[in-house]
Amino acid sequence: MLTMKNICKVFQTSDVQTHALRDFNLSVNEGDFLSVTGPSGSGKTTFLNIAGLLETYSSGQFLLDGEDVGKLNDNGRSRFRNEKIGFIFQGFNLIADLNLYDNVDVPLRYRGFNAKERKRRIEENLERVGLASRMKHLPSQLSGGQQQRVAIARALATDPRFLLADEPTGNLDTDMAQGVMSLLEDINRQGTTIIMVTHDSELAQRSGRTIQVKDGRVSEPAAFSQKAIA
Numbered sequence: 228m229l230t231m232k233n234i235c236k237v238f239q240t241s242d243v244q245t246h247a248l249r250d251f252n253l254s255v256n257e258g259d260f261l262s263v264t265g266p267s268g269s270g271k272t273t274f275l276n277i278a279g280l281l282e283t284y285s286s287g288q289f290l291l292d293g294e295d296v297g298k299l300n301d302n303g304r305s306r307f308r309n310e311k312i313g314f315i316f317q318g319f320n321l322i323a324d325l326n327l328y329d330n331v332d333v334p335l336r337y338r339g340f341n342a343k344e345r346k347r348r349i350e351e352n353l354e355r356v357g358l359a360s361r362m363k364h365l366p367s368q369l370s371g372g373q374q375q376r377v378a379i380a381r382a383l384a385t386d387p388r389f390l391l392a393d394e395p396t397g398n399l400d401t402d403m404a405q406g407v408m409s410l411l412e413d414i415n416r417q418g419t420t421i422i423m424v425t426h427d428s429e430l431a432q433r434s435g436r437t438i439q440v441k442d443g444r445v446s447e448p449a450a451f452s453q454k455a456i457a
């Protein structure tokens with residue numbers, strides 16, 4: 228459902244060219260939980276941003292859900308992203324002066340759901356991450372792990388096929404990181420395909436499949452998904 232063939236990404240900054248991805252090849256199947264590891268500057272975030280249609284690529288082919296996304300214009304890419312992809316980030320990116328309910332509401336308003344449907348989705352997803360009782364609280368009244376749970380509820384509220392996570396446990400202590408990882412495992416078991424960039428090799432090993440990125444390439448052959456083997 229996600230296939231990248233020989234994807235290259237060159238950043239041009241004044242007279243310096245940076246080859247962030249070079250002939251990057253990867254296939255991700257529906258239902259996979261893929262961890263992406265690798266040294267700093269190897270291209271992990273660039274890969275994730277291209278996968279999430281936040282960034283374009285310089286050459287190669289990228290098929291997402293059967294669509295050649297290189298052929299979409301800006302509007303087409305935004306629509307595809309809003310309908311199919313949820314994001315979570317290391318810094319949670321919650322809006323500080325909105326309570327949890329209103330934070331989860333943001334992408335739903337953007338998508339134009341009616342008030343009744345928005346309420347249903349907000350309550351269902353805050354329930355899913357174990358924070359239904361804290362709806363009226365502000366992000367600053369929560370622990371880091373709880374804030375990341377709200378960010379996960381917000382990402383899931385639009386019911387995306389893919390959840391892309393860039394160092395989702397990077398700001399969390401070990402216990403909170405384990406809790407967020409367990410939640411991601413539950414979400415994956417319920418059918419959402421997850422791609423997670425992480426520096427934490429222990430967490431990476433808990434996902435079904437791990438690849439390493441080095442110098443802009445997948446340096447280890449993508450192992451078969453354990454789900455595919457089972």
Ligand SMILES: Nc1ncnc2c1ncn2[C@@H]1O[C@H](COP(=O)(O)OP(=O)(O)OP(=O)(O)O)[C@@H](O)[C@H]1O
Pocket residue numbers: 238239240245246247265266267268269270271272273274
């Ligand atoms: N907008 C940009 N303009 C110029 N160069 C960039 C840009 N974004 C990334 N790069 C460069 O591309 C390369 C890959 O960066 P990327 O952020 O993808 O690495 P990473 O593996 O995610 O690193 P880290 O683990 O430190 O977050 C680096 O050399 C980086 O400096």
